[in-house]
Amino acid sequence: MSTDQHSPSAELTAALRLRHESFTVEVNPALQLALAYDAAAEIWSGVDAWIYTEHGTEHSLRVVQHFMALNTKYEWSDYEKVVFALAALVHDIGMQYNKWGGAQTDDERRICDVLNTAPPPLDWNEVRKQHVVHGEALAKLEVDGKRSWKLPKAFCTTTEGARTLFYHACLVAFAHGGGSQWDDFKDESKGDYASDRPCPFGGRDYSLRSLAGVLRFCDELDGRYVRIKQPDELFRSDLPRDSKLHWLACLYTEAVTTEVTKEGVVDVQVRVRLPRERTDQVERDIYKLLNRMRIKRINDTGKLVDEMFNAARAKPTWQLVTGARFAPNKVTTFPHTLTKEIAELLRDQDNILDEKSPAPPRHSKGKSGRRAAAGRDSIEVQPFAALPNLVTDDSDVQKRMVDWVRLNQQPGHFSLVRGACTDVLIYVRGVVAQTDLVRDMASWILRRTRGRQFAKVIGVGTSALPVVVRVAFASGAPMTYMSHLMQEDSRPGLHSLGEMADFDGIGGGSVLVVDSLVARGRTADYVVRQLMDRGMPPNRIVYVSLIRLTSAKLLRKVRGVSYLSVCDVPDVHFWSDKKTCPSCRKKLEFTDERANWPTSRQQRTTC
């Protein structure tokens, strides 16, 4: 169990801003939250129904954030906060039924046998339909003290008070899908659900009915792009069409924010996220989709919550007066390869959800909007491949690389290993540790060179190698590499044999060269010359630099060769020798690059 003050469960406890008004030593809220969080995190490690939007602990934490954003209006008691947080953690555990349903119990049965439920694995659609039933059944055994398995972990301690707390959380949690539990809450004759019950540990009264309503509302608010973990899987699974629309609605929702106004109105704003390459038609379709799958559903859920407040005989001021709307002038564009299938699905919404939609709000048109207005269709429609990259998030890789370079550089006057000088030392090698950057740079290169058949991929410089490996895997082209220090016969013996890039025997097709850093392009020039000397036409050479120092002019640019750069760095200067370096000419002191490398002491140890 995580008890570290920076652990997610500790952050969750902190986010609840408890006033410690209503708990006993026996039921420590931080302990109960930590236990429940760990149990939920264990259940969600290794997501089973990955085709659905994210339902794990991250989702639970965001639901709690939405709940706390309403605190100014409702002033939740401590007990309500803890019950709600536990409910948020537990409400979707049934989505992982295939993972825990087959787990062994102490008497060598399976949990599904104990629960008398269908043995896993179930069809994912069935998992989704039954997730409330399954989750509730599992939690009920825990509440009844009949838990007889090691995994999934316990959600609460075994004291009576802790079980009561967890029981209340379960009542709230498993009403979120509607159904009988939700209806029971509205039934006056169900004594268990009576409103405004006194807190078992003293303190203010609590209302489970109200919490159940708010959980459903907050669950609906968390429909954002962050819940789409694998966007490119949308068309590869047997997802029902309405689920696909839910996916897309999440994908195009940047954020949903709530704010309680002075009048007590909950102002819900939906910030839209539009693909960079889009037409007016596509934009209209996206707004239509979001209007139906976000705005309308949030407003409808608000009405349901009010029904629950009425059942709870809550104060009139508790009525959830809300009118969800699009956030004005706040449109985020994001890189997105809009495929034919997505465009068709967006167009085809009317067949699925036959409703009228209002016009999208006015907002400042971006560059692509102007392009579209000029009548040029800029949608990139691709044929559907067996394993497509439907949505790639690599177009902002240039910006992320620039940011990374800024963070991984040191100004000064440096002498480099190869005899050159620079006024900013970039720790290029650190980029190999940036998993996302490496993946996205490979993706960027593959996208920019789409349509070319590569006969060879050549990596130049150590830092380029992980990118080159991914590109070689995806293109199927043989790969080789060389270092910037390498010139023909410059390092005699086996070094030359082992390090010399294999320029010979390249058949038909293009050659892709990926260079970690290009300043004046001496190595680039050498590589291009080597290839051309062996009969490679320039138009079949693509030279990509991961980092290009644009302040230095290239020695030679061969006509026909495609020079691409992932990241342009303008304010770093580079001189190929000390004679041309102005600082050296002024006889200013310089630092050897190697002085910055960490040094190991000569000590003998064992690992």
Next chain:
Amino acid sequence: MPLIEPLRLKLGQLARSTSQLTVSLAQQNFGSPDDYKGIAAAIAQTRRGSELILDFTPFERIGKPQNIQRLLGELVGNRRVTFLATVGSVPSLLKDAGLLLGSGLVLFNEHGERVGPTKRNGDRVITNALVVGDQRASAGSLQELHRLDAARRIADLARPYVLQASQLDPRYRERASGRWFIRLPNGMLATHWIDTKRLFASPASLFEVSYEVARHLFNSFCRAGANSPDCDLIVATSNNSLVVAGAVHAITGIQLCVIDKIGPVPSQHLTAMNTSLDFRDRRVAMIVEVSSTGSEIDRTIQFLDNQKARIARVVCCFAWNAAQPRLCKPELLTHLWEPPQRLGYVYRSA
């Protein structure tokens, strides 16, 4: 007996089609008709009536029984197939697909230990030792089976790239004591040399080697270790290592860094390029492409130890075994390939 691994095929397919390939993605995505077409193609390369092993142990789900039956039924029926699976739902699915009639089934628990024999109606449960290639996996653990399989595969891959000094260009060899030797960059002499750069040039070979490394790091993709390999950082010690480590990084998603320029050339000093990483308390898996005496490994361990990292695994793809690293605990060190005795490898001073 050849071992066919659907996970290997699936990862290979992902590698060819997208820049995203990780073990978890492959495990989650497995089970489509395309996956079974790939398995069918692999099975079809074996002779009718021959024996083979089909390893479903990394998966919790394997798709729809009717698809499996449709695409594999006939091929499996014509061969003597032994299925490997982890205890759970997969054996029932295989049974529902009708593949266990006349086939063998070997069950493993989530730690890769053999379970059973379990009696199942009409199933033939293998009780004796499994044979991979010409080796017997007698201990009955999945890890042992995979180790034998890896040794066979890597030996096949390496064979064309192991060069004798006498075969090399005269510029790179010299004669001493009546034998041809290669002068290595550290001034030492060796009778053989493995051209890993050419071996790794082919994406298919590179994938094979890196898959074996990944399988080792993930403890044979057993459920118990599949989501939590015992390392959180891969360290490469040279450019050649980085090629393999980069591929392992792509397959596993584990963070990668490169530490080189720490020898063996004395002029390079005992330093490492700045990696911008804090190694303190990181659980490091070191990947070394070739090792002769183990000093390459020792130097890196020394550096990492100084940086307060913890060495979790050391995987050496090709080990000449002229000597063993002195700073590495033997249980942490794995060699994927070792020279056969008949090669007569000699490593000596000039």
